[in-house]
Amino acid sequence: MGMGMEKGMTAYEAARERTVEENKRKMEALNLRHLSAAIAIAPKTPSPMKQKRRRIIEAAVVAPSPPRRSRRLANLPEVKYAEVAPDGAERMKRSPRKAIDSIYLATRGSISMEARLEAAGKAEELESQLDPEFPSFVKPMLHSHVVRGFWLGLPRHFCETYLPKHDAIVTLLDEKDERFDTNYLAYKNGLSGGWAGFALDHGLLDGDAIVFQLVKPTTFKVLIFTEHYV
Numbered sequence: 001m002g003m004g005m006e007k008g009m010t011a012y013e014a015a016r017e018r019t020v021e022e023n024k025r026k027m028e029a030l031n032l033r034h035l036s037a038a039i040a041i042a043p044k045t046p047s048p049m050k051q052k053r054r055r056i057i058e059a060a061v062v063a064p065s066p067p068r069r070s071r072r073l074a075n076l077p078e079v080k081y082a083e084v085a086p087d088g089a090e091r092m093k094r095s096p097r098k099a100i101d102s103i104y105l106a107t108r109g110s111i112s113m114e115a116r117l118e119a120a121g122k123a124e125e126l127e128s129q130l131d132p133e134f135p136s137f138v139k140p141m142l143h144s145h146v147v148r149g150f151w152l153g154l155p156r157h158f159c160e161t162y163l164p165k166h167d168a169i170v171t172l173l174d175e176k177d178e179r180f181d182t183n184y185l186a187y188k189n190g191l192s193g194g195w196a197g198f199a200l201d202h203g204l205l206d207g208d209a210i211v212f213q214l215v216k217p218t219t220f221k222v223l224i225f226t227e228h229y230v
Contacts, residue, residue, distance in 0.1 A: 111207030115227035116140070123209035123225045134221075135162050136213040146204040150196035154212075159189040162214055171219045172198050184218070198222075 009017070123138045130136050137158050139145075145152050154163075163170070163184065170184040170191060180201075182194030202224060204210075211223040 111205070111227065116207040119207060119209040119225045119227040123211050123223070126223060126225075127211045127213075130211075130213055134213050134215050136211060139210050139212060141204055141206055141208040141210065143206045146199045146206060146208070150199060151190060151192060152195050153188070153190040156189050159186070164218065168218055171216075172222050173215070173219060174198075174202065174222055175224075 120138065120140050123140075127136050127138050135158065137155050139152070139154070143149075164186060166186050168184050168186070170182050172180040172182060174180070180194060180198040182191045182198065184190075185192055198204075204224070205226070207227065209225045211225075213221040213223075215221050
């Protein structure tokens with residue numbers, strides 16, 4: 001642009017045009033247009049990526065260490081603990097057991113209410129004829145008494161009046177005077193260990209009725225009444 005272009009322009013416009021023309025000459029002198037075109041058509045090559053190193057974490061192995069012991073006890077022999085019954089402690093003797101085929105669960109069917117009441121009535125009749133000097137009670141058998149659970153709860157008033165206030169061994173004498181030792185739990189007012197052996201050996205079933213007569217402080221005479229099942 002020459003002086004003709006500058007005619008009719010303000011001083012600001014003329015200065016701006018001169019600046020634009022000067023920048024164009026500099027760009028052509030640097031050949032930037034040709035370089036940018038060459039870069040645009042050049043194939044792109046992927047930049048090399050740094051390969052990541054995998055961190056290998058090994059599981060820590062803890063070496064077993066000897067148990068810590070007091071220096072005061074280091075030279076003493078190791079103590080092994082085991083349950084040992086205290087001297088003089090009363091232990092329950094195992095009850096005599098019959099052959100394995102006598103151990104069964106109640107499989108003779110269900111008992112009718114009539115038969116259940118009949119067995120309890122006969123037991124109560126006999127109990128009323130016993131010597132009152134020896135306290136007694138009648139206990140009808142339920143499913144939990146003679147099948148799987150084998151827990152026999154006794155009348156609370158009877159236990160509090162006549163039986164020991166602490167756990168003890170209570171012996172059951174059947175009609176043949178065979179002895180069966182059981183664990184009496186005072187805080188639960190019932191017979192636990194040993195009762196299952198008595199129930200299985202005598203074939204007790206749900207609906208039977210038993211008379212318990214206390215002939216000694218921890219000995220019961222036991223009489224069993226059974227009715228027909230349907």
